[in-house]
Amino acid sequence: MSGPISNVAIVGGGFSGAMLAARLAEAGIGSTLINRSADFGLGVAYSTPFEGHLLNVRSSRMSALADQPDHFVRWLGANAPAYADPDGFAPRKIFGRYVQARLAEVEAAIPGLVERVVGEVAGIEADAVVLSDGRRVAADAVVLTTGNPAPKTASGGSARVLSDPWAPGALEAIGAEDQVLIVGTGLTMVDMLQALEGQGWRGRAQALSRRGLLPRAHADLPDPPEAPTPAMLEGPLSERMKASRVVAEDAGWREMMEGLRPITADLWAKADLATRRGILRHLRPWWDVHRHRIAPRIGVFIDRLLAEGRLSVVAGRVKGITADDAGVRLDWIRRGQAQTPLTGAWLIDCTGPGHAPEANPVTGPLLASGRARLDPLRLGLELDGSGRVLHADGTADPKLFVLGPPARAAFWETIAVPDVRKRIEDVVKALTA
Known part of the structure; x- marks a missing residue:
């Protein structure tokens, strides 16, 4: 300087x-x-x-x-x-x-x-x-x-497609009985469902993400960290994943994740490009739902919506989104095959940053x-x-x-x-x- x-x-x-x-x-x-x-x-x-x-x-x-x-x-x-x-x-x-x-x-x-x-x-x-x-x-x-x-997956200029769910007043037009489509099943989806129910919403939501994974919840009490084994820290990513699963089955997956938490940034910094690419392609969705957990009370809330049939989750990719004054149609594919379109009154983009x-x-x-x-x-x-x-x-x-x-x-x-x-x-x- x-x-x-x-x-x-x-x-x-x-x-x-x-x-x-x-x-x-x-x-x-x-x-x-x-x-x-x-x-x-x-x-x-x-x-x-x-x-x-x-x-x-x-x-x-x-x-x-x-x-x-x-x-x-x-x-x-x-x-x-x-x-x-x-x-x-x-x-x-x-x-x-x-x-x-x-x-x-x-x-x-x-x-x-x-x-x-x-x-x-x-x-x-x-x-x-x-x-x-x-x-x-x-x-x-x-x-x-x-x-x-803000997310960038959903657009199209329709007021029924909420491309920025965090914009002030974004959810206000959604009626109490409206059917809602959600793209993305992570933390933002959880936040939007909470906010909707908080404003009196009693409708149903259909959520789509590539793997259909939902965030896991914290345990009621803090989880003691389980120290990573050497096999979790060195070698090919596939072998490290196997070693991590062994520790998770023995000590608990939350404990295993807590043991990795203090050294995650160091492991990423030491990883070569191929390993980083493998993490993004294969591990990231699973990492996100286990690492970035929700409070136990919020986990109970999501379980209730699932049990009531008010939330359903499917795995697939967005093929197209069309909207008019009557509602929104979400075309999607799974393993390369087109599926029956999802329809609702609104679509919320919860795909993340x-x-x-x-x-x-x-x-x-x-x-x-x-x-x-x-x-x-x-x-x-x-x-x-x-x-x-x-x-x-x-x-x-x-x-x-x-x-x-x-x-x-x-x-x-x-x-x-x-x-x-x-x-x-x-x-x-x-x-x-």
């Missing part, structure tokens, strides 16, 4: 961006926190107003501070005592309040080191971030913490100019171990970092608070070095 870092532009004001700004302030570095709305600290995950949307991680692991693991639980005890159980799963909107409180506390204790700016980022220059209204935010370094983008760095107005120009490059599997921008963006020639950019979900190409696990918390410390260390 040409000189000491004194001001960092943080693009994205959700959990990752807000908590990075707080930690930088505590390290004596100023930052400009840029967000599309004035709801700093929330992002998509914690902006939900629905009380039934719970955290997917126990409260004891949700501290924003790496050196104070009980920070969130203590905050709950003082501010939301009804949810202060360290083994419980607090509402996400309560966690959003915690994040906002943490940022405000640092701003009050160390005034002048965090500036909040509401605006849409249009581009990244060598020494500034340019906003869509022409404003320029001068910066010695930039950190992209843009979170998860539609990451497309090359088409993004912020990262697209960085790729085109050679200041960034895509990883070989096109998961996202290539980064070094500290989160620095790699140029087209492979050199690390000392002034450009990525943090949070967009960093998945480098770290794989980049969405859970414990993982993001560690990445924040790495970025702060790099910026203060």
Whole structure:
């Protein structure tokens, strides 16, 4: 770097961006926190107003501070005592309040080191971030913490196709008895079904995903981690999977997954391209439903919908989506064979984040100019171990970092608070070095 870092532009004001700004302030570095709305600290995950949307991680692991693991639980005890159980799963909107409180506390204790700016980022220059209204935010370094983008599977311009389920008011037009089609059977689907029932919906939902897998639930009590065996950590992916199944059958699959959790990012970093490709092609769907589990209470909710016949799940691929004023038709195939179309009044796209760095107005120009490059599997921008963006020639950019979900190409696990918390410390260390 040409000189000491004194001001960092943080693009994205959700959990990752807000908590990075707080930690930088505590390290004596100023930052400009840029967000599309004035709801700093929330992002998509914690902006939900629905009380039934719970955290997917126990409260004891949700501290924003790496050196104070009980920070969130203590905050709950003082501010939301009804949810202060360290083994419980607090509402996400309560966690959003915690994040906002943490940022405000640092701003009050160390005034002048965090500036909040509401605006849409249009581009990244060598020494500034340019906003869509022409404003320029001068910066010695930039950190992209843009979170998860909306899904991109379903479109077509019909109001009956809800391509962004998290858009404000997206579900309001769905009637109490309406039949709903859902593409994607992961965590977003679970959230949408909860929100629908919370607004009085009593209809049926038909859900489609490539393998028809549903998220697994946490046990009622925390699961002790089972240490991975050497055979789980080295060798061909198929052999490692066999070894993992042996441990899961003996000690329990939750315990096996808990044992892998602390070393997942390291295993991904050490994996060669062929192994990573195999993980994406064969393992990822199974990994997601076992690793990113739902609270036990939410698991009971999904089981009830299945038992009542209000939720049915099929495995296959989307062939086409057509919609008119009367409803939506979903054509799909399974093993190359066309199936009877699914029909409903609405279709909700729950396929997960539609990451497309090359088409993004912020990262697209960085790729085109050679200041960034895509990883070989096109998961996202290539980064070094500290989160620095790699140029087209492979050199690390000392002034450009990525943090949070967009960093998945480098770290794989980049969405859970414990993982993001560690990445924040790495970025702060790099910026203060």
